[in-house]
Structure formats: structure tokens, C-alpha cells
Amino acid sequence: xxxxxxxxxxxxxxxxxxxxxxxxxxxxxxxxxxxxxxxxxxxxxxxxxxxxxxxxxxxxxxxxxxxxxxxxxxxxxxxxxxxxxxxxxxxxxxxxxxxxxxxxxxxxxxxxxxxxxxxxxxxxxxxxxxxxxxxxxxxxxxxxxxxxxxxxxxxxxxxxxxxxxxxxxxxxxxxxxxxxxxxxxxxxxxxxxxxxxxxxxxxxxxxxxxxxxxxxxxxxxxxxxxxxxxxxxxxxxxxxxxxxxxxxxxxxxxxxxxxxxxxxxxxxxxxxxxxx
Amino acid sequence: xxxxxxxxxxxxxxxxxxxxxxxxxxxxxxxxxxxxxxxxxxxxxxxxxxxxxxxxxxxxxxxxxxxxxxxxxxxxxxxxxxxxxxxxxxxxxxxxxxxxxxxxxxxxxxxxxxxxxxxxxxxxxxxxxxxxxxxxxxxxxxxxxxxxxxxxxxxxxxxxxxxxxxxxxxxxxxxxxxxxxxxxxxxxxxxxxxxxxxxxxxxxxxxxxxxxxxxxxxxxxxxxxxxxxxxxxxxxxxxxxxxxxxxxxxxxxxxxxxxxxxxxxxxxxxxxxxxxxxxxxxxxxxxxxxxxxxxxxxxxxxxxxxxxxxxxxxxxxxxxxxx
Numbered sequence: 001x002x003x004x005x006x007x008x009x010x011x012x013x014x015x016x017x018x019x020x021x022x023x024x025x026x027x028x029x030x031x032x033x034x035x036x037x038x039x040x041x042x043x044x045x046x047x048x049x050x051x052x053x054x055x056x057x058x059x060x061x062x063x064x065x066x067x068x069x070x071x072x073x074x075x076x077x078x079x080x081x082x083x084x085x086x087x088x089x090x091x092x093x094x095x096x097x098x099x100x101x102x103x104x105x106x107x108x109x110x111x112x113x114x115x116x117x118x119x120x121x122x123x124x125x126x127x128x129x130x131x132x133x134x135x136x137x138x139x140x141x142x143x144x145x146x147x148x149x150x151x152x153x154x155x156x157x158x159x160x161x162x163x164x165x166x167x168x169x170x171x172x173x174x175x176x177x178x179x180x181x182x183x184x185x186x187x188x189x190x191x192x193x194x195x196x197x198x199x200x201x202x203x204x205x206x207x208x209x210x211x212x213x214x215x216x217x218x219x220x221x222x223x224x225x226x227x228x229x230x231x232x233x234x235x236x237x238x239x240x241x242x243x244x245x246x247x248x249x250x251x252x253x254x255x256x257x258x259x260x261x262x263x264x265x266x267x268x269x270x271x272x273x274x275x276x
Numbered sequence: 277x278x279x280x281x282x283x284x285x286x287x288x289x290x291x292x293x294x295x296x297x298x299x300x301x302x303x304x305x306x307x308x309x310x311x312x313x314x315x316x317x318x319x320x321x322x323x324x325x326x327x328x329x330x331x332x333x334x335x336x337x338x339x340x341x342x343x344x345x346x347x348x349x350x351x352x353x354x355x356x357x358x359x360x361x362x363x364x365x366x367x368x369x370x371x372x373x374x375x376x377x378x379x380x381x382x383x384x385x386x387x388x389x390x391x392x393x394x395x396x397x398x399x400x401x402x403x404x405x406x407x408x409x410x411x412x413x414x415x416x417x418x419x420x421x422x423x424x425x426x427x428x429x430x431x432x433x434x435x436x437x438x439x440x441x442x443x444x445x446x447x448x449x450x451x452x453x454x455x456x457x458x459x460x461x462x463x464x465x466x467x468x469x470x471x472x473x474x475x476x477x478x479x480x481x482x483x484x485x486x487x488x489x490x491x492x493x494x495x496x497x498x499x500x501x502x503x504x505x506x507x508x509x510x511x512x513x514x515x516x517x518x519x520x521x522x523x524x525x526x527x528x529x530x531x532x533x534x535x536x537x538x539x540x541x542x543x544x545x546x547x548x549x550x551x552x553x554x555x556x557x558x559x560x561x562x563x564x565x566x567x568x569x570x571x572x573x574x575x576x577x578x579x580x581x582x583x584x585x586x587x588x589x590x591x592x593x594x595x596x597x598x599x
Contacts, residue, residue, distance in 0.1 A: 044559045046559065046560055046562075050560035052560065080546040080552070082545070085451075094466075189562075213562050
């Protein structure tokens with residue numbers, strides 16, 4: 001009886017949802033037909049993606065996604081699943097595209113397509129503004145915080161693999177005493193904000209994120225030059241080669257006609273779309 | 277000797293002195309220098325702002341605090357009971373708000389985001405929770421009856437279900453339904469997935485509440501019903517359940533309030549409930565505290581409203597006890 005009830009509910013939802021689910025290879029058709037491009041964004045990272053008080057979004061990734069949709073002849077619509085849900089792949093047609101400053105790692109490439117790298121973000125160390133450390137090398141043996149299972153943690157652990165064309169080479173300058181990882185790299189900034197050396201001695205994150213935090217009153221200071229440049233790509237679900245090819249074409253055109261550069265200068269003040 | 281000491285402690289005046297000393301010791305142990313509280317009292321101790329408090333200043337501060345607290349408790353105890361509760365609530369609330377206020381929050385930032393937090397966030401949280409608790413009640417009742425039945429398969433399925441959904445984290449269940457079901461060809465939207473996960477999880481907990489409620493009705497009641505010639509369904513519906521409700525309602529209200537907050541887990545699927553919006557909005561300008569505290573107060577307010585509703589329902593089912 002109970003089982004019947006549950007399966008009944010499930011079946012009901014399934015009927016309602018069956019129109020929403022798409023089989024592989026149909027993303028391109030769906031976008032062309034509905035004239036809507038559904039883009040997943042993790043709105044936790046100004047100036048890439050952040051939510052405004054009215055619920056709409058703004059940022060570099062948002063502008064790039066909007067431009068891609070425009071060139072596909074579609075309206076853009078944003079959804080906000082958790083980052084790990086986006087990177088898990090198998091989107092089941094819930095959304096078509098991620099323009100989320102995602103690093104195309106070999107692991108992720110098993111479940112997602114990376115049709116086009118659209119910019120390179122500099123990764124930099126930061127310390128509390130009262131900190132005595134002056135160079136990146138000073139941080140060896142110290143407590144350093146960053147996001148868990150992200151490229152910055154990989155850099156600290158010295159097993160970072162950047163497998164993309166045009167990415168400049170880098171070297172490991174620091175051997176941390178202790179690596180503390182958080183849900184996002186912004187949490188590390190909150191811990192460093194409490195006081196120099198209280199919970200952390202330093203952190204590593206995307207330079208634009210650190211700059212944005214400082215702009216918003218975080219007592220932090222960028223330490224030295226960026227330590228590596230990370231290529232960031234748009235991502236699509238596996239299985240629709242036509243859609244991925246089209247995305248590569250669109251982003252390539254945006255790079256060539258300078259519109260990517262323009263968006264980058266609007267949000268970062270510099271052109272980050274070239275890997276040097 | 278112990279009797280003399282006992283008599284000494286029993287003296288009302290001595291009790292107050294001991295209370296005063298205890299507060300004093302606690303206040304002295306905690307270093308208030310540099311906090312908003314000390315700045316409030318500092319002028320009285322003759323210490324300028326920013327100056328380091330020495331031992332005498334700290335003692336002076338502690339004495340003042342202890343006098344205040346003791347006088348406060350002394351006065352409050354002289355009030356009628358109902359007024360006492362009101363005064364205590366008001367004082368704790370003021371302390372609480374002063375604590376938040378001391379974080380130097382940006383109120384324009386909160387004001388700009390209050391509409392979306394309430395009309396989208398809190399609204400989503402409440403409606404997802406209400407639908408889920410409704411479905412959970414149906415599931416729980418079915419599972420409880422199956423658990424109490426002599427039907428082997430029904431008993432087996434019910435215990436398996438209760439065991440699994442109580443024994444695994446809700447977050448994992450949310451992921452299983454949202455990411456796992458599409459592998460079987462069923463792709464659900466975020467809100468239905470969340471409602472299913474919450475209903476199944478809470479249905480399992482509440483099945484045990486319902487079972488306890490039903491078993492809490494003395495068997496003589498059911499026997500009497502049967503003796504009067506009522507059919508088993510009538511015995512359950514007209515005699516056992518109305519009495520069981522009295523036992524079921526308080527813990528169910530408890531579950532609902534817990535669910536209000538657990539519903540924040542559905543945010544991993546991108547549902548814009550209160551916690552999701554509080555986190556996301558806070559990150560837009562790195563003002564996490566503003567949004568987290570606002571969300572906390574909104575959750576609290578909603579919980580209070582539902583606590584009041586629960587006490588009404590309790591009064592309704594408890595009317596059999598009144599004479």
C-alpha cells in the first residue's frame with residue numbers, strides 16, 4: 001500500500017517531468033527550438049557571478065553567457081545548482097551550459113565536454129594586511145587556506161595538472177606547513193579576516209576574487225605576483241557534439257572580434273582572455 | 277557544624293550574597309576590555325576609550341555587572357509569573373540584538389535584500405516544508421500501520437524503509453533523488469526532488485512517532501470498541517487514532533520546525549529557499565554576517581509562528597483531558 005503510494009507519486013512526477021528530460025544529442029535542437037539557453041551558474045563568486053538584490057545576476061561569466069545565448073539566437077536563463085552538482089555531469093537536460101570559470105581538469109573531462117576556453121584567471125596568494133610576510137616564498141611552513149578539491153589545493157599539494165593549450169608554465173614556490181580547505185575559497189578569507197595568524201597565515205585564490213574582497217573591506221593584501229594562470233572553459237554535458245562544436249565556434253568568434261576582451265576589461269579592468 | 281553551615285546557606289540574604297559572588301567571579305573571569313560592553317561602562321570607571329584595562333578596572337567593571345545582574349534578578353522575581361516571562365524574554369532579546377548590533381552590520385545592505393529573502397526565500401522554505409510535512413504525515417501513518425500489522429511483506433517493507441531513511445543523511449537522499457533517478461530515466465525538477473526527499477526522510481522519523489502514539493493508547497480501548505461491535509477500521513479511526521493524536525502532535529510539531537531548517541539542504545539543487553539566498557546574497561558583496569543573521573531571525577520568527585499554531589492544535593486534541 002505504502003509502496004504503491006510512493007511509486008504513484010514518482011510515476012506522476014515522471015509523467016510531468018518526461019517532457020523536461022532530454023536524451024543525449026538533443027541539446028542543440030532544444031536550444032534552437034525553444035530559443036532559450038539555460039545556463040548553470042554558481043553565484044558565489046563576484047566579480048564572475050553574483051546575485052543582485054532583485055534576484056537577477058551580474059558578473060563576467062553572466063555577461064559571457066548572455067553574449068553566447070545572443071549569438072545562438074536564444075534568450076538566456078540562469079539556474080543555480082550547487083557547484084558539485086554542476087561538476088558531477090549527467091545534467092539530464094536540466095540546463096544546457098555552464099559558464100562558470102571552470103578549470104578543464106582531466107577528471108572533469110570524463111563527465112563533461114569543454115568546448116572552449118574563454119579566459120585565464122591568475123591565481124595569487126594573499127595575507128592579512130598586518131602580516132609580516134613579503135614574498136610568496138615566506139609562506140613555506142605556514143597555515144594556508146583555500147577551497148577543497150579545487151586547483152588551488154592541487155597547487156599547494158604540488159599535484160596541479162593544467163592540460164590546456166596556451167596555458168603558461170608555472171612552478172611550485174611554496175611548501176605549506178598545513179593546508180586548510182573550505183567549501184569555497186571565500187571561507188578561507190573569512191578565517192584570515194579574524195586576525196593575522198589566528199586561524200590562517202595566508203590563503204590562495206583567484207586574483208580577481210581577492211581584489212573584490214579587498215574592495216569590499218576585507219583586511220587582506222595580495223602577496224607577490226600570480227603563481228599560475230588557470231585556463232577556464234565553458235562546459236557542456238557529454239554527448240552532443242554538434243552543440244559543443246557550435247559553442248567552440250561562438251566563443252572563438254567572440255575572442256576574435258574583441259567582445260570577450262571588452263567584457264573582461266569591464267569586470268576585471270584588464271584583458272584576461274589571453275594566456276600571458 | 278554542617279547543620280550550622282547549612283542554616284547559614286539557607287538564609288535568604290546569604291543566598292543572594294552567594295549569587296552575587298558567583299556572578300562577580302564569572303564577570304571577572306571574562307575579560308570585557310575592548311568589547312562594546314566595557315566601552316559602555318568605561319566612562320564610569322574613569323578609563324578612556326582605547327586604554328588598556330588594568331586589574332582594578334576589571335574588578336570595578338565586574339562588580340558593576342554583578343550588581344546589575346543581581347538587582348535585576350531580585351526585582352524580576354518579585355513580579356507576577358506572566359510578567360516575569362515577558363521581562364526575561366525582553367531582556368534576553370535586547371542582549372541578543374545588542375550582540376548582533378556589535379558586529380557593525382550594514383543595515384542598508386540588509387534592507388535592500390529583505391524583500392527577496394522574505395518573499396522568495398522564506399516563502400519557498402515555508403511552502404516546501406508545508407507540502408513535505410503533509411506528504412510525510414501520510415507516509416508516516418501508512419508506514420506505522422504497516423509496522424503494527426501482522427502482514428509479513430508490509431512489515432518488512434516498512435521497517436526497511438524506516439531503517440534506510442533514518443539511517444542515511446538527508447543531503448545524501450537529496451543527491452540520490454536529484455542525481456540518481458535520472459540514471460533510471462526519471463528526471464525530476466529541483467523542487468519536486470526536494471519535496472520527495474524531505475517527505476521520505478521525515479516520513480521515516482515520523483513513522484516511529486505515529487507508531488509510539490498508536491501504541492500509547494491502552495489496548496483496553498480497542499478491546500472495548502471491538503466488544504461494542506465496531507469493525508477494526510472503525511476501532512482505529514474512531515477510538516485509537518483520536519486518542520493517539522494527543523501523543524503524536526507535539527513531536528510532529530517538533531519535526532516540522534526541524535524540517536523548516538533542514539529544507540535548506542534542497543538549496544544544493546538550486547532552489548531559492550531562505551538559506552540559499554542568504555548565502556548567495558551575502559557573497560555578492562562579501563557581507564556574510566548581515567545575511568546570515570537576517571536569515572536566522574526570519575527562521576526564528578517562522579518557527580515561533582508555527583509553535584503557536586502547534587499549541588492550538590494541541591489544545592484541540594487535548595480537550596478530552598479538560599473537565
